[in-house]
Amino acid sequence: MESALHDWLPPIEAGRSAGCPERLAAAMRYSVLGGGKRLRPILCLMAAEACGRDPATALPAACALEFVHTYSLIHDDLPAMDDDDLRRGRPTCHRAFDEATAILAGDGLLTLAFELVASEIEPDEAARACVRILAEAAGPRGMVAGQMADLLAERRTLSGSVHEDEGSLEELEAIHRRKTGALLLAPLRMGAAIAGAPEAHRRALESYGRAVGLAFQIVDDLLDVEGDEAKLGKRVGKDLGLGKWTYPRFLGIEGSRRRASELAAEAVAALVPLESRGHRLRELAMALLERDR
Numbered sequence: 001m002e003s004a005l006h007d008w009l010p011p012i013e014a015g016r017s018a019g020c021p022e023r024l025a026a027a028m029r030y031s032v033l034g035g036g037k038r039l040r041p042i043l044c045l046m047a048a049e050a051c052g053r054d055p056a057t058a059l060p061a062a063c064a065l066e067f068v069h070t071y072s073l074i075h076d077d078l079p080a081m082d083d084d085d086l087r088r089g090r091p092t093c094h095r096a097f098d099e100a101t102a103i104l105a106g107d108g109l110l111t112l113a114f115e116l117v118a119s120e121i122e123p124d125e126a127a128r129a130c131v132r133i134l135a136e137a138a139g140p141r142g143m144v145a146g147q148m149a150d151l152l153a154e155r156r157t158l159s160g161s162v163h164e165d166e167g168s169l170e171e172l173e174a175i176h177r178r179k180t181g182a183l184l185l186a187p188l189r190m191g192a193a194i195a196g197a198p199e200a201h202r203r204a205l206e207s208y209g210r211a212v213g214l215a216f217q218i219v220d221d222l223l224d225v226e227g228d229e230a231k232l233g234k235r236v237g238k239d240l241g242l243g244k245w246t247y248p249r250f251l252g253i254e255g256s257r258r259r260a261s262e263l264a265a266e267a268v269a270a271l272v273p274l275e276s277r278g279h280r281l282r283e284l285a286m287a288l289l290e291r292d293r
C-alpha cells in the first residue's frame with residue numbers, strides 16, 4: 001500500500017514532476033505519506049479479496065480512496081474549518097506549507113484520485129462503477145454534505161440556538177453517515193465492483209460497511225474524550241470546545257462503548273454470506289473497537 005501510494009503521487013524532484021509544481025507535489029506527498037492507518041484502502045483490498053479477487057487488482061482504487069481521505073483531512077484542518085495544527089503527529093499541511101498550498105494540495109489529491117480510478121482500473125465497466133461510487137461518497141450528497149451539516153449543527157450549538165441537550169441521536173447519525181460513513185462504505189462497494197461480486201456479496205459488504213462506519217465514528221468520539229494525544233497524533237478534547245455533537249454527549253461513555261460493540265457485532269453478522277473469505281474483515285471490525293489511534 002505504502003509503495004503504491006508513493007509511486008502514484010507526483011514526484012518532487014526537479015525535472016521529474018511532469019507538469020506538477022515541486023511545491024505542490026511536496027505538499028501532496030507530505031500529507032499522504034505522513035502516516036495514517038490506511039483504513040479505507042485496507043477495506044477496499046479486503047473487500048476484493050473476500051469476493052475472491054487478488055487484492056492487488058484493487059490497489060489503484062485503494063490509493064484513490066486514501067487520496068480523497070487525505071484531501072478531506074487537509075481541508076478539514078484549515079483555519080476556516082477545524083483550524084488544527086497537528087495531524088498524523090506532524091504539523092498540518094497549511095502549517096508546514098501555507099494555506100493556499102494546502103488548499104491546492106487537497107484539490108490536487110481529489111482530482112488525482114479520479115484520474116487514477118479512470119485510467120488504472122480494469123475492465124472499463126468496473127472503472128466507471130468505481131468513479132460513480134467514489135464521487136457519490138465524497139461529493140455534495142456524501143462527505144461534503146456531512147461536513148456542511150456538521151458545521152451548521154456546531155454553529156447552532158455555539159450560537160445558543162440549540163440547547164446543550166437538544167439535537168437528536170438520529171440527527172447525529174445522519175451527519176456521520178455522510179461525513180465519515182460514506183467514505184468508509186465506498187471502499188467495500190469499490191472492492192466488490194472490481195471483483196464483479198454477486199448481488200448477495202455486495203449487499204453483505206454494504207451492511208458491513210455501514211455498521212463499521214458508525215462504530216468507527218463512535219470510537220473516534222470516545223478517543224477525543226479519553227484518547228492519548230501522542231498516540232493519536234492530533235489534538236484531543238476539541239469536540240466539546242467546538243460545541244460538536246458526539247456520541248458520548250448523547251449516550252455517555254459506557255453507552256457509547258456498548259453501541260460500538262453492538263455495531264461491530266452487526267458488521268460481523270453481515271459477513272455470513274461471504275463464509276470463510278470474510279475472515280480478515282471480521283478481525284478488522286473487532287480490532288477497530290480496541291484501537292487507540
Ligand code: GRG
Nearest residue numbers: 036037038039072075076088143144147180220
Ligand atoms: C473538508 C469536505 C471535507 C470533509 C472533511 C473526514 C472529514 C470531513 C473530516 C475529518 C474530521 C474528523 C476527525 C472526523 C472523524 C473521523 C475521521 C474521518 C477521522 C480521521 O480518519 P482516520 O482515523 O485518520 O482514518 P488516519 O490519519 O488514520 O487516516
